[in-house]
Amino acid sequence: MGSPGAQQQDVVVIGAGMAGLLAAAALARDGRTVTLLDRDDLPDGPEPRPGVPQGRQPHLLLHRGLRAIEDLLPGFGDNLRAAGAVPVDTGDLAWLSAAGWTPTVREVEVLLATRPLLEHRLRQCVLALPGVRVVGNQRVTGLRRGGPGEPRWWVDAATAGWSDGPGAGPADDAGTRAWPAHLVVDASGRASRLPTWLDGLGLPAAQVEELDARVGYATVRVRLPADRVGARGVVLLQLPGQGGGLALPTEDGWWTVTGIGAGEQRPPRDLPGLRTFLAGLRDDALARVAAAGPLDGDVATHRQTGNRRHRYDRLPGWPDGLLVVGDALFALDPVYGQGITVAALEAQRLRRADAREPLGGDGAAARVVRDCARLAELPWQMATSADRELAGLPRSRAPLSVLSGWWIAELGRLTAHGDTVAQVAMSRVYQLLDPPTTLFHPRLVARWLRARARGYGAPVPRPVLLPDEVPGVGVVGGGR
Ligand SMILES: Cc1cc2nc3c(=O)[nH]c(=O)nc-3n(C[C@H](O)[C@H](O)[C@H](O)COP(=O)(O)OP(=O)(O)OC[C@H]3O[C@@H](n4cnc5c(N)ncnc54)[C@H](O)[C@@H]3O)c2cc1C
Structure with a gap:
């Protein structure tokens, strides 16, 4: 796709949330039109909207996610800071x-x-890219293969008094519209209807793993x-x-x-x-x-926070020219703040794959889906192993899991007694910057042995958080 002299390619992205916008940023290039369809009438400013029911909950962008977005959209961090992000x-x-x-x-x-600001600024940056447009009031209802001489896909959308950007034709009388596409990306989040659409295409059901x-x-x-x-x-x-x-x-x-x-x-x-x-x-x-x-x-x-992943990566006969990203592929318990970062890492993979081979080519989409599944494995393991305990499920008895659980608790004890080296190591793993194996570095083992032999020292005091708190009184322990 996108080779010099090739005809214009149509990419349709279903869902203009964080993952859809990031996928559009990854795929935008000359010779290509990227159309984001969203069921919401998208606001002009940073406002909550019904399609993102989590919009009033806190959202933070992990460092790794920020770096990944900067890679796709240089200057995004400054843009967000200029808008007031803290x-x-x-x-x-x-x-x-x-x-x-x-x-x-x-x-x-x-x-x-706030989530509305994050999304608004991202949408502005993505819409400034050549060939990208977003069309609101398009609730995608189906996905069909094109016939001979037609584009590979038709994406069916129900419209409700829709408005859209340049190049889009009128809706037909029934308030529906079929969008042609060479490449389709499902980024419709937890509400994704891809399992139903795949069924309609004659594919077997993908296994779904859930831990809520x-x-x-x-x-x-x-x-x-x-x-x-x-x-x-x-x-x-x-x-x-x-x-x-x-x-x-x-x-x-x-x-x-x-x-x-x-x-x-x-x-x-x-x-x-x-x-x-x-x-x-x-x-x-x-x-x-x-x-x-x-x-x-x-x-x-x-309260919609369960971990859920669709094992599309294991599905035989994955259709060419179809991709899936974001919560539609892997939804994680948001407590760990990793969702947008995972979506940004997936978008980086899309861009890399797109530079390597035509994404509509034989087996290319299946390779990208498998690649995205691999990259989300670590966040998935982190979220679900912690959530097993929150859900009151028995801990895994696999020796490696027991050892890791015990060791992470030991490192936690070091940090609570002021060990900043252990603290930084744990934080970098949590931020998806370093692999968990770094937590077993001999330097950390040596610090643990020293604490065991010589004592842990004083616990970190509780910080004074508000002016009327008096150090040393009640739960208040001291300053930092
Ligand atoms: C309470 C809570 C707090 C969170 N906090 C954080 C955090 O601090 N940090 C972090 O990184 N992540 C956080 N997340 C996760 C983050 O919100 C998601 O991982 C991220 O938004 C995924 O993006 P997405 O584009 O896949 O889905 P969404 O952002 O949900 O977007 C899906 C889009 O698809 C559209 N859509 C749905 N169905 C259709 C259809 N049929 N046709 C057309 N459009 C459709 C919707 O309108 C929406 O715009 C949090 C999530 C929750 C629930």
């Missing part, structure tokens, strides 16, 4: 792990912003200057049988304060209930932040 070094977050508070240390930058710890989010927005809280953000790690949560600043002078819990520990949907939930956590920091300023609107809740 850059935060993860070592400056007040982080309460299972073992205790972690030390302040230079780690890596993540960007904090029934994690729920409940979020309020609090008006507070970013520097009012004595840390760049607060994270209380959710533990089996106990809730957790976070408080993070966003671009517009607000903080999002979120309670997170699994199963019976899910936070309630009403404000008094959420306040009680936050006050009952291992530390009352989030309750205090939520009470420190005026609130904006209601409690926003979200």
Whole structure:
């Protein structure tokens, strides 16, 4: 595809969320039209929309994801910062792990912003690329193979008073439209209907793996200057049988304060209930932040958080010219903040594959789907092994898993006693920057042996998070 002199190629991307936009950025090039179809009427500015029901929940962009997006869209990070996204070094977050508070240390930058802002800025950058357009009010209802002399695919969409960009024709009387495509990318998220469409194409059902710890989010927005809280953000790690949560600043002078819990520990949907939930956590920091300023609107809740992957990579006879990315392929429990980063890494793989071979060619799409499945294996393992415990399922008894679980808990204990080397190593794995094998580096083993022999030292004190907290009183332990 896209070779000099070749005819214009039509790529249709189903879904203009984060994964769809990133796939479009990866595939945009001369000689190609990339059309993103979305069921929503997409807003002109950074506004929540129905197709992204998680839009009012906190979203952070991991460092690895930021780097991957920068690779596709140079300058994106600066663009987002200029729009007010809050850059935060993860070592400056007040982080309460299972073992205790972690030390302040230079780690890596993540960007904090509302989901509408992230998506709006990404959409602007992608639409500035040649040949890319987005068409709202197009709910894709089906996928058909083209007949002889026709394009490879027809993508059927139901329209509702649709408006669109240049080059699109009118909808027919029934309010439907068929979009021709040489290459189709399904990026319609958790709501993807690809299994039904594949069935219609005569393919067997792909295996689906699921692990749903029934994690729920409940979020309020609090008006507070970013520097009012004595840390760049607060994270209380959710533990089996106990809730957790976070408080993070966003671009517009607000903080999002979120309670997170699994199963019976899910936070309630009403404000008094959420306040009680936050006050009952291992530390009352989030309750205090939520009470420190005026609130904006209601409690926003979200409970569609299960891990689910479709094993399209194992499906025999995967159709040429069809790709699938983002949550439509792998949806992860959002607690680990990896979804957009995985979508960005997949987009990088698309771009690489596109440079290597015609993506519509024999077996090329199947190779990309397998490649994406491989890259998501690690985030999947990280999310599901932690969620097994949250779901109350028995731990894996595989020796390697038992050893890793024990070792990570030991490293956690080191960090809670101020070991910044262990802290940075763990953070880099969590940020998908280093492989988990780095956690077994002899240097870390040596530090653990030293702590065992000579003692762990004092635990990291709780940071002072709000001005009215007095070091040494109650849960308040000291400054950092
Ligand atoms: C509560 C919560 C918090 C999260 N926090 C983070 C975080 O901090 N960091 C992070 O990296 N990730 C986070 N995520 C995950 C992140 O939101 C997703 O992984 C990411 O948005 C995936 O993008 P996507 O494009 O695959 O799906 P989505 O962003 O959901 O987009 C799907 C798009 O497809 C459209 N669509 C659906 N069906 C159709 C159809 N039939 N026809 C046309 N269009 C259709 C929708 O309108 C939507 O625009 C969070 C998720 C949740 C639920």
